[in-house]
Amino acid sequence: MKIRECLSFDDVLLVPKFSMLGSRKDADLWTNFMDGCDLELPIISSPMDTVTGTDMALAMNSSGGMGIVHRYNTIEEQAAMVTELSEAGVDPIAVAIGATGDFFERARELVSRGAKVLCVDIAHGHHLLLRNALSALKNEFGADVHLMAGNVATLNAFNDVSDWGADSIRVGVGGGSCCSTRITTGHGVPTFQSILDCSESDRDALIIADGGIKNSGDIVKAYGAGADFVMLGSLLAGTDEAPGDITTNVSGEKYKYFRGMASRKAQVEWRGWSSTPEGVSTMIPYKGPVGDILADLRGGIASGVSYSGAFGLKDLRRNVEFIRQTSAGMSESRAHILGGGQ
Numbered sequence: 245m246k247i248r249e250c251l252s253f254d255d256v257l258l259v260p261k262f263s264m265l266g267s268r269k270d271a272d273l274w275t276n277f278m279d280g281c282d283l284e285l286p287i288i289s290s291p292m293d294t295v296t297g298t299d300m301a302l303a304m305n306s307s308g309g310m311g312i313v314h315r316y317n318t319i320e321e322q323a324a325m326v327t328e329l330s331e332a333g334v335d336p337i338a339v340a341i342g343a344t345g346d347f348f349e350r351a352r353e354l355v356s357r358g359a360k361v362l363c364v365d366i367a368h369g370h371h372l373l374l375r376n377a378l379s380a381l382k383n384e385f386g387a388d389v390h391l392m393a394g395n396v397a398t399l400n401a402f403n404d405v406s407d408w409g410a411d412s413i414r415v416g417v418g419g420g421s422c423c424s425t426r427i428t429t430g431h432g433v434p435t436f437q438s439i440l441d442c443s444e445s446d447r448d449a450l451i452i453a454d455g456g457i458k459n460s461g462d463i464v465k466a467y468g469a470g471a472d473f474v475m476l477g478s479l480l481a482g483t484d485e486a487p488g489d490i491t492t493n494v495s496g497e498k499y500k501y502f503r504g505m506a507s508r509k510a511q512v513e514w515r516g517w518s519s520t521p522e523g524v525s526t527m528i529p530y531k532g533p534v535g536d537i538l539a540d541l542r543g544g545i546a547s548g549v550s551y552s553g554a555f556g557l558k559d560l561r562r563n564v565e566f567i568r569q570t571s572a573g574m575s576e577s578r579a580h581i582l583g584g585g586q
């Protein structure tokens with residue numbers, strides 16, 4: 245058996261190129277999401293219950309991105325969140341649903357309240373259940389609703405999920421900061437490699453890079469590899485707008501709770517029982533307003549556009565050149581003055 249070598253974000257760097265971009269403020273990050281909807285900042289917050297509730301969805305919308313409202317509650321509770329966003333004027337309203345149980349009834353209720361994006365949120369998206377769910381949703385809503393689906397790790401899965409009716413596909417299995425899928429099941433593909441592979445697709449579905457994005461550099465690498473959008477969990481968790489309370493330890497340091505949706509704790513809380521966990525839960529340092537985080541990410545992405553000799557993300561995607569770096573290169577890439585080197 246031939247075993248393929250696959251690359252992670254940290255294995256690669258983008259080569260700097262001659263730039264004519266006057267100011268990074270001029271970098272064009274606009275990306276089309278669906279008919280009548282271009283996003284100024286192609287960042288989507290993950291439908292996790294410690295990342296996206298109404299406050300995060302509102303903040304993402306006002307920063308030019310999009311938040312997917314999580315599904316770990318009753319239909320009535322999620323529908324009330326959609327109503328709140330529809331008053332507030334969020335457009336498009338994006339919500340997560342599952343692929344079993346009450347998913348169809350939930351989808352109907354959420355769409356009737358104004359949701360325009362349904363994210364069918366399952367961990368292993370190359371699955372009969374997703375095919376059946378997409379078929380039922382497409383039949384019911386036709387082109388009125390944007391169907392996001394996932395997650396997938398391979399080109400073959402990406403093409404299948406696209407053929408089943410998905411308009412955008414979450415790409416990345418087991419790479420998330422709170423995931424233990426690769427340890428529990430032995431399965432996964434480094435997210436950067438999955439994006440590269442799926443970018444070979446001749447289908448029109450958008451690529452949403454999801455899982456393992458640690459900083460704006462990874463975001464630029466994801467776009468360079470072919471992602472249309474990135475989905476973020478931990479980078480946006482711990483902020484004011486992420487659901488959950490701030491706790492303070494004895495030293496006065498502030499934290500917020502963050503957890504994988506397949507962690508034992510999350511499973512028990514949202515459905516009353518747990519199968520073998522494929523995620524972890526933790527406290528992370530409190531970060532303040534998410535707008536500050538998004539402003540930093542936007543600045544890093546815009547600088548990345550300039551370093552690539554591009555004017556915006558469209559020409560960055562066409563002109564990028566990746567190189568591989570060694571582990572010595574990775575050590576040099578991190579700020580190392582504080583590392584106690586010789």
Ligand code: XMP
Pocket residue numbers: 290291292367395418419420421422423424425426454455456457475476477478479503504505506507522523524
């Ligand atoms: P980051 O790295 O941005 O990743 O925090 C967020 C993504 O991780 C996925 N996710 C999980 N994957 N077990 C998993 O294997 C889990 O418990 C889990 N919870 C979230 C999901 O794709 C999310 O967007």
